[in-house]
Amino acid sequence: MKTASIVGTSVPRLEGRDKVTGRAQYVDDMVLPGMLYGATVRSRIPRGKIRKITFDQAIDWREFVVVSARDVPGKNCIALIEDDQPCLADDAVNHPEEPILLLAHPDRHLLPQAVEAVSIEYDSLPPVFTIAESESLKEIIWGTNNTFKTYLIEKGDIDSVWEKARYIIEAEYTTGAQEQLYIENNGMVASFDPQQGITVWGSLQCPYYVHKALMKLCCLPAEQVRVIQMETGGAFGGKEEYPSMIAAHAALLAIKSGKPVKIIYDRMEDMAATTKRHPSRTRHRTAVSADGKILGGEIEFTIDGGAYETLSPVVLSRGTIHAGGPYYWPSVRIRAKAVATNAPPHGAFRGFGAPQSLFALERHMDRIAQTVGLSPVEIRRRNFLQPGQTTTTGQTVNEPIDLGKLLDRALELSGYSAKKEAFAHENQRGSSKKGVGIASFLHGAGFTGSGERYLGSVVGVEPCEDGSVRVLVSSTEFGQGTKTVLSQIAAEALGIRYKDVAFAQPDTRDVPNSGPTVASRTVMVVGKLVHSAALGIQQTLRAAALLGDAYSPEEFRSACRSYVAEHGKFRSLARYEQPKDIVWDEEKYRGSAYAAFAWAVYVASVTVDLTTYSVSVDDFVALQEIGKVLHPILAKGQIIGGVAQGIGFALYEKVIWNNGRMQNGQMTNYIMPTSADLPPIRAYFEELGNHHGAYGAKGIGELPMDGPAPAIVNAVSDALGISFDSIPLLPEDIFDALERNTDEAAATRSPRGRA
Amino acid sequence: MSKTSPRHSKCEITFTVNGKSVTVRAHPMERLLDVLRHELDLTGTKEGCGEGECGSCSVLMDGALVNSCLIPVLQTSGATIVTIEGLSADGRLCALQQAFLQCGGAQCGICTPGMILAAYHLLDKKSQPTLEEIAEALSGNLCRCTGYMQIFEAVQEASRSGAPK
Numbered sequence: 001m002k003t004a005s006i007v008g009t010s011v012p013r014l015e016g017r018d019k020v021t022g023r024a025q026y027v028d029d030m031v032l033p034g035m036l037y038g039a040t041v042r043s044r045i046p047r048g049k050i051r052k053i054t055f056d057q058a059i060d061w062r063e064f065v066v067v068s069a070r071d072v073p074g075k076n077c078i079a080l081i082e083d084d085q086p087c088l089a090d091d092a093v094n095h096p097e098e099p100i101l102l103l104a105h106p107d108r109h110l111l112p113q114a115v116e117a118v119s120i121e122y123d124s125l126p127p128v129f130t131i132a133e134s135e136s137l138k139e140i141i142w143g144t145n146n147t148f149k150t151y152l153i154e155k156g157d158i159d160s161v162w163e164k165a166r167y168i169i170e171a172e173y174t175t176g177a178q179e180q181l182y183i184e185n186n187g188m189v190a191s192f193d194p195q196q197g198i199t200v201w202g203s204l205q206c207p208y209y210v211h212k213a214l215m216k217l218c219c220l221p222a223e224q225v226r227v228i229q230m231e232t233g234g235a236f237g238g239k240e241e242y243p244s245m246i247a248a249h250a251a252l253l254a255i256k257s258g259k260p261v262k263i264i265y266d267r268m269e270d271m272a273a274t275t276k277r278h279p280s281r282t283r284h285r286t287a288v289s290a291d292g293k294i295l296g297g298e299i300e301f302t303i304d305g306g307a308y309e310t311l312s313p314v315v316l317s318r319g320t321i322h323a324g325g326p327y328y329w330p331s332v333r334i335r336a337k338a339v340a341t342n343a344p345p346h347g348a349f350r351g352f353g354a355p356q357s358l359f360a361l362e363r364h365m366d367r368i369a370q371t372v373g374l375s376p377v378e379i380r381r382r383n384f385l386q387p388g389q390t391t392t393t394g395q396t397v398n399e400p401i402d403l404g405k406l407l408d409r410a411l412e413l414s415g416y417s418a419k420k421e422a423f424a425h426e427n428q429r430g431s432s433k434k435g436v437g438i439a440s441f442l443h444g445a446g447f448t449g450s451g452e453r454y455l456g457s458v459v460g461v462e463p464c465e466d467g468s469v470r471v472l473v474s475s476t477e478f479g480q481g482t483k484t485v486l487s488q489i490a491a492e493a494l495g496i497r498y499k500d501v502a503f504a505q506p507d508t509r510d511v512p513n514s515g516p517t518v519a520s521r522t523v524m525v526v527g528k529l530v531h532s533a534a535l536g537i538q539q540t541l542r543a544a545a546l547l548g549d550a551y552s553p554e555e556f557r558s559a560c561r562s563y564v565a566e567h568g569k570f571r572s573l574a575r576y577e578q579p580k581d582i583v584w585d586e587e588k589y590r591g592s593a594y595a596a597f598a599w600a601v602y603v604a605s606v607t608v609d610l611t612t613y614s615v616s617v618d619d620f621v622a623l624q625e626i627g628k629v630l631h632p633i634l635a636k637g638q639i640i641g642g643v644a645q646g647i648g649f650a651l652y653e654k655v656i657w658n659n660g661r662m663q664n665g666q667m668t669n670y671i672m673p674t675s676a677d678l679p680p681i682r683a684y685f686e687e688l689g690n691h692h693g694a695y696g697a698k699g700i701g702e703l704p705m706d707g708p709a710p711a712i713v714n715a716v717s718d719a720l721g722i723s724f725d726s727i728p729l730l731p732e733d734i735f736d737a738l739e740r741n742t743d744e745a746a747a748t749r750s751p752r753g754r755a
Numbered sequence: 756m757s758k759t760s761p762r763h764s765k766c767e768i769t770f771t772v773n774g775k776s777v778t779v780r781a782h783p784m785e786r787l788l789d790v791l792r793h794e795l796d797l798t799g800t801k802e803g804c805g806e807g808e809c810g811s812c813s814v815l816m817d818g819a820l821v822n823s824c825l826i827p828v829l830q831t832s833g834a835t836i837v838t839i840e841g842l843s844a845d846g847r848l849c850a851l852q853q854a855f856l857q858c859g860g861a862q863c864g865i866c867t868p869g870m871i872l873a874a875y876h877l878l879d880k881k882s883q884p885t886l887e888e889i890a891e892a893l894s895g896n897l898c899r900c901t902g903y904m905q906i907f908e909a910v911q912e913a914s915r916s917g918a919p920k
Binding site (some may be wrong): 016023024025027231233478528637642673681690 | 847858
């Protein structure tokens, strides 16, 4: 008996009721008896040696718990890929927010003064702040050459294409740091018991990342470290790796004091000290035929990783693989590099390197179009990847994606042609100029290459006493709808009701490691495993002759109850196995980079006000092929929310650096879009299915971050007839460019100006 | 304000929260946000920025929408405060809460209590707002997840139902 389909419908968000009533428990809502509050004393210089630490005697330090690097029981590092980032600086500091000491006190009001009362003297060393300074190697601040990681992708014979090219188009593009700006600041509570070990509760994406870091730091076995995710108020990658640092700090204070300790960052500390999107520089040199076909290209993609390696190699990898976009490159050479600077480490942020390299590519496509004398639409159409062709890594497109058709639909939905015509007319007069821009792109779902095989994620589903089933994963909910969609999948797989599925709180004591909640992998990879694990229950109940071939949800409940009453609880586990059609050569960086790509075409319309030089986005169409829409409202919510962040990335969000520190670490002066700043954002879907994903789904979390910035900057360039190659693009940048243009025009007219 | 220790010169302040009269002993400059969360255990009011920019700590004070991180508790003496907990006091969701749930107006949920109170305040003043009026009325409440469109839909939905309260 088949019940009505649950997948594909917009069931109520599983934890939605708690969220709209204010009952949902976030980490700052937690209070434990006898709890202390913790604070962090940080470096205030970008690079140097710690000479002396002095405690102001005006403070009664006996009331405080003070932790330094000497109190670390195990290895003083935040374990991730390399163990190069200290938990607390001991001797040297490498960025101006580096933690040095931790303080705790029962009265949280006394902490800010105490932090100020610690003075640290340093022997300063010359700092490095930009990619160019890092590359110059005048100062070596990391390893032997300031380089965390390099990649090389080579396809075809790139060296022979230049002589065949009718056009060679070269340009450089840059993107700035971007703050994730989740509305809930980072925070952790830790408690320590000599027998049970460490328990932490926190705002986080990846319970097992924190678990791994605490084991190494505290020198404890797995069973003596317990990590519990509280309701998490937004993350966007910003709670992927840094929570391990805060958990480590809270744990050290809890161990030393013997009391539970809460650390909650305030907004300024969160913005200044935690990770941001990697600033990037991309150089393109492209050989193009007379009819606008790409013959080949060299792409150089460089990101600023900040002071420690953290996740930079992985961010670089995704950015590198996406650098060629949804186009066919007969030959290409991509050189990629992540370099060190004396800024706080940059890290995961939705898109993970791809928004940076795709911004460059999609601006470059418009530049190519202009050089060749084709429209932005036509240049893309002529170069789109077709089924059967290979990507830059040599992965064959083996799904029936028709990018030309996707483009046509996006143009139609946005009224592109009519707008082009109307704007050409309107722009001849008035104090504003209008433009329209497109971006076409792809985003790979899941970990890159063999990443999923190394993770080997495990998912559990168990029947409960009351006849419901419970999903057990370390995959976390932080707004995207993880709990809702994974529950839908379990319900659909078993033919039971959505309300008959419960979801275990991610707690490393109870749930298996289904991997980190990152990389647009949850619905596609973890969802598929939830589906398999759920079917395992059905199989067991049938084997026990409690369930027939056809059954009603009520009969299933009753079978579960009988089974658990008779045999006790059991867990049906499913472990990831790499599909045979995914083959990846890590050495040569060739093969199937991702199990599936989502494909998209976005169209932005803008108005540039020539009095204020501000840009307003008037309309935004986001069309994407995502395999299968499992929950229409959540899917739409992901796309619209991502586009809004992309609009911020393009036009508003600028981190002002001063001596390696973020100077505008406040919502007052780091500007994200408000409800009054955004255009109607219209999201549309195409569904081609995907045999690697649950019910044909592909990942969509990061996709919408890739397209808005290039679509908008293409639109601004279209409006003004000037190429803009850097984001964020602020009114002052537009003013400068227009002034420069006027000066150059005057200089061309006046012979003296040329002298 | 948050840097001032409340250890000395506490005073008694009486005000009404969600229909109940309460008396708290607090430092006069203590933030209303902290008093609600720590003294009265009303943790549905959230802190996002601590400087009146994000609106996560929005509550209604004598019918006005205020950022509770900017209100010294002394100022609430005799006032009537409504927090998110006051909108579903009988365990039933109000029309706005129902609409946020139905339309995808809440994602991570951290801005949701403040956002719902801002929307409540709007519908209280104007029961059938235009889309522009909704966008304007909510512009002091930041949401990083939704891109606001589904929040607008939720407010329109609640406004159509005609019973935001």
